[in-house]
Amino acid sequence: MAVTDVARKKRRIALGCEGSANKLGIGVILHEGDPANPKSTVLSNVRHTFVSPPGTGFLPKDTAHHHRAFFVRVARQALADAGVGLDEIDCVCYTRGPGMGAPLTSVAVAARTLALLWGKPLVGVNHCVGHIEMGRAITGADHPVVLYVSGGNTQVIAYAEQRYRIFGETLDIAVGNCLDRFARALAISNDPAPGYNIEQLAKQGGRVLLDLPYAVKGMDCSFSGILTRAEELAAQMKAGGGKGPDGEPFTGADLCFSLQETVFAMLVEITERAMAHVGSNQVLIVGGVGCNERLQEMMGLMAADRGGSVYATDERFCIDNGIMIAHAGLLAYETGFSTPVEDSTCTQRFRTDEVLVKWRK
Amino acid sequence: MAATDGQQFPPPKVLTYPASAPPLLVTQGAEGRLYKTTHLAPNRPCALKYRPPKPYRHPILDARLTKARISSEAKVLERCWREGVPVPAVYAMDPAAGWMMMEWIEGIPARVGINKLLGDRREEEEEEDAEAPLPETCETLLADLMRRIGAAIGALHKTGVVHGDLTTSNMMLRPRRRGYGNGSGADGDGDDAEVLKGDVVLIDFGLATQSMSDEDRAVDLYVLERAFASTHPRAERLFATVLEAYKETFKKASSVLVKLEDVRMRGRKRSMLG
Ligand SMILES: Nc1ncnc2c1ncn2[C@@H]1O[C@H](COP(=O)(O)OP(=O)(O)O)[C@@H](O)[C@H]1O
Numbered sequence: 001m002a003v004t005d006v007a008r009k010k011r012r013i014a015l016g017c018e019g020s021a022n023k024l025g026i027g028v029i030l031h032e033g034d035p036a037n038p039k040s041t042v043l044s045n046v047r048h049t050f051v052s053p054p055g056t057g058f059l060p061k062d063t064a065h066h067h068r069a070f071f072v073r074v075a076r077q078a079l080a081d082a083g084v085g086l087d088e089i090d091c092v093c094y095t096r097g098p099g100m101g102a103p104l105t106s107v108a109v110a111a112r113t114l115a116l117l118w119g120k121p122l123v124g125v126n127h128c129v130g131h132i133e134m135g136r137a138i139t140g141a142d143h144p145v146v147l148y149v150s151g152g153n154t155q156v157i158a159y160a161e162q163r164y165r166i167f168g169e170t171l172d173i174a175v176g177n178c179l180d181r182f183a184r185a186l187a188i189s190n191d192p193a194p195g196y197n198i199e200q201l202a203k204q205g206g207r208v209l210l211d212l213p214y215a216v217k218g219m220d221c222s223f224s225g226i227l228t229r230a231e232e233l234a235a236q237m238k239a240g241g242g243k244g245p246d247g248e249p250f251t252g253a254d255l256c257f258s259l260q261e262t263v264f265a266m267l268v269e270i271t272e273r274a275m276a277h278v279g280s281n282q283v284l285i286v287g288g289v290g291c292n293e294r295l296q297e298m299m300g301l302m303a304a305d306r307g308g309s310v311y312a313t314d315e316r317f318c319i320d321n322g323i324m325i326a327h328a329g330l331l332a333y334e335t336g337f338s339t340p341v342e343d344s345t346c347t348q349r350f351r352t353d354e355v356l357v358k359w360r361k
Numbered sequence: 362m363a364a365t366d367g368q369q370f371p372p373p374k375v376l377t378y379p380a381s382a383p384p385l386l387v388t389q390g391a392e393g394r395l396y397k398t399t400h401l402a403p404n405r406p407c408a409l410k411y412r413p414p415k416p417y418r419h420p421i422l423d424a425r426l427t428k429a430r431i432s433s434e435a436k437v438l439e440r441c442w443r444e445g446v447p448v449p450a451v452y453a454m455d456p457a458a459g460w461m462m463m464e465w466i467e468g469i470p471a472r473v474g475i476n477k478l479l480g481d482r483r484e485e486e487e488e489e490d491a492e493a494p495l496p497e498t499c500e501t502l503l504a505d506l507m508r509r510i511g512a513a514i515g516a517l518h519k520t521g522v523v524h525g526d527l528t529t530s531n532m533m534l535r536p537r538r539r540g541y542g543n544g545s546g547a548d549g550d551g552d553d554a555e556v557l558k559g560d561v562v563l564i565d566f567g568l569a570t571q572s573m574s575d576e577d578r579a580v581d582l583y584v585l586e587r588a589f590a591s592t593h594p595r596a597e598r599l600f601a602t603v604l605e606a607y608k609e610t611f612k613k614a615s616s617v618l619v620k621l622e623d624v625r626m627r628g629r630k631r632s633m634l635g
């Protein structure tokens with residue numbers, strides 16, 4: 001690999017901007033030492049979330065408006081927290097995709113503005129690669145099978161020959177989307193996140209396991225059938241007619257519990273299959289659903305059974321954030337990659353395996 | 362994963378009865394363990410597939426899945442075997458206890474055979490020209506294997522079964538009796554080449570279902586295509602040959618291949634949201 005000028009510097013700093021869904025995040029990262037394996041320090045990581053009322057989802061237009069309204073505030077905070085001067089920043093990174101068009105665009109415009117204003121190069125980043133690299137940096141997992149689970153995506157990924165290759169994925173909706181939409185059916189609060197509130201409610205369940213369809217195909221899975229059935233059961237419950245396998249009426253907590261047990265078992269199963277396939281016993285969970293402690297626990301039991309372990313991060317890094325965009329962007333920038341302003345578009349479709357991962361062997 | 366010594370995991374009860382030779386734990390696969398043991402006679406080797414309880418899964422869900430999968434796997438295998446699809450024959454089973462005994466298939470998984478061939482080539486290539494195309498013998502061998510894989514899947518789909526987990530790990534290459542003993546070993550590639558000429562036997566029907574739908578069949582092919590791209594990136598373009606042979610073997614293939622295009626499109630669309 002040709003050594004770039006920036007890679008020769010002892011300290012490299014990047015600012016990252018993320019807004020592919022309802023989270024606006026801006027963070028500043030510091031890399032020191034060998035760019036192939038830098039020591040990474042989070043200098044700041046600020047986030048502001050657009051929360052829609054219970055029973056509703058976030059719409060692209062409102063979300064984009066939120067990001068525009070809060071960008072300057074969040075950026076100022078991130079710079080202040082980091083305590084670095086503008087002259088120390090090497091590049092401005094932003095999420096190129098995948099995600100929702102309008103929110104992505106509003107953040108890209110803002111990032112472009114900063115880059116022009118400060119005279120810094122711009123780096124477009126794949127959101128999923130951001131999650132993976134941040135997860136690896138925080139947990140120290142060096143060659144894991146990655147389960148990427150969020151509101152928009154569900155993928156089982158492993159690295160091979162300079163790409164993050166997708167071994168398995170959802171055949172319809174993402175697991176996070178399934179949980180979010182189920183939360184709407186029960187009018188569970190979206191604050192701080194629907195998935196979090198389902199997890200809390202599920203802790204009160206467990207008396208019965210309601211029968212939900214279980215849909216795994218190889219390393220792929222599907223969630224729309226489960227969602228439909230869960231919504232039907234929720235409607236039955238509201239109408240006062242729902243009975244569990246023990247003949248007693250079931251509650252919202254029983255539904256949350258059963259939904260989690262079923263969909264997480266599916267995720268663990270496809271992850272295990274990928275691990276067997278590539279011969280790895282490390283698993284890294286990234287993406288918003290990854291902060292669910294029940295999912296982490298189940299994954300841990302599976303990994304232990306295979307003589308390995310699970311790596312996960314907490315909500316600071318699991319939930320969409322700017323720091324992961326800064327980190328992955330800086331890794332690419334250190335190899336000489338940047339995005340000319342005239343090419344600094346966004347794209348709703350951007351597969352994880354499209355990115356050439358030049359910074360790894 | 363590498364098979365470790367059998368004592369580490371408790372075997373199913375059926376393997377604790379006295380036998381002339383102790384059962385051998387062959388693999389701890391994705392969700393089951395595979396033991397090599399014997400059935401009825403000490404000279405009749407068999408594979409025992411055992412699905413142990415999964416500690417991460419809710420016990421009710423676990424029992425439901427284990428039982429359903431063992432019985433469906435056996436049912437599907439029996440159907441394929443009757444109809445002449447290359448699969449192991451079923452000898453015995455106990456779905457509630459989570460095990461099934463079947464014919465032992467000699468040979469190695471196709472994944473290992475293919476990677477051995479490609480891997481060996483990679484080493485040679487470093488000395489010579491890295492951009493050199495696959496040597497012709499190698500190319501022909503692989504293409505021929507792809508054809509046999511396509512034919513096996515065609516035969517499978519013809520019987521109304523979809524596999525559900527088509528990967529090159531779930532296809533064995535069974536050595537052909539005749540082809541052996543080409544002697545001298547003067548040809549360095551001889552062994553790897555010979556292995557690739559084995560008969561393709563489909564295994565691991567744990568996720569198989571009976572279905573005649575184009576959609577299900579197309580998803581089956583799509584799963585294999587993607588497994589191929591991720592496991593054998595160097596041989597990815599050879600996948601077209603699999604589809605060609607599939608089409609030759611299976612009359613209704615054309616509508617499946619149209620559907621496959623849809624499934625691929627959906628795959629691309631799914632990358633829309635982050
Ligand atoms: N009938 C058989 N004869 C010989 N080896 C087999 C047989 N079935 C499976 N194997 C071996 O055991 C491994 C795992 O079995 P498989 O049925 O694929 O289970 P899993 O669900 O764990 O993938 C296979 O990759 C293969 O090497």
Ligand SMILES: [Mg+2]
Nearest residue numbers: 390530531565
């Ligand atoms: Mg298998």
